[in-house]
Amino acid sequence: MKVPKDLKALQRMGIKAEKIDALRVTIETPDEIIIIESPMVMKTSFAGQEAIVVSGGETKVEKKGEQQKVEIKDEDVKFVMEQTGKPENEVREALVKANGDIAKAIMILNGQES
CATH class of the missing domain: 1.10.8 (Helicase, Ruva Protein; domain 3)
Structure with missing residues (x-):
C-alpha cells in the first residue's frame, strides 16, 4: 500500500496516522444530526492520545424532531x-x-x- 505524502510527514514527526476508508460519518448533537457523505477520515495517535479527523465530503444537517x-x-x-x-x-x-x-x-x- 502506498503511503500518501501527508501521512509520511506525520510519521516523521512521530505521529501515527492511518486513513480510514469511511463511507459516511454521522455526528449527533442535542439539536441536530450532521451527516457527512464520502468524507476523508484520518485516525492519528501521538503520546497515547488518539484523534479522528474528518474532512471533505458532502454535508447534510437535519434538525432533530423533523420527520426524517x-x-x-x-x-x-x-x-x-x-x-x-x-x-x-x-x-x-x-x-x-x-x-x-x-x-x-x-x-x-x-x-x-x-
Whole structure:
C-alpha cells in the first residue's frame, strides 16, 4: 500500500496516522444530526492520545424532531449483505431501523444490538 505524502510527514514527526476508508460519518448533537457523505477520515495517535479527523465530503444537517425519511443506498445494502451474509430484505429493514447507519445495521443483524 502506498503511503500518501501527508501521512509520511506525520510519521516523521512521530505521529501515527492511518486513513480510514469511511463511507459516511454521522455526528449527533442535542439539536441536530450532521451527516457527512464520502468524507476523508484520518485516525492519528501521538503520546497515547488518539484523534479522528474528518474532512471533505458532502454535508447534510437535519434538525432533530423533523420527520426524517431514511434514504437507503443500494451500495450500502450490498456492503452490509457482504459483511453479514443476510438477505436483502433483512438488511434493508436493519438499515431503516439503524437510520441508515451501516455499522449499527451490521450490529443489529449480528444480534449485538436491538
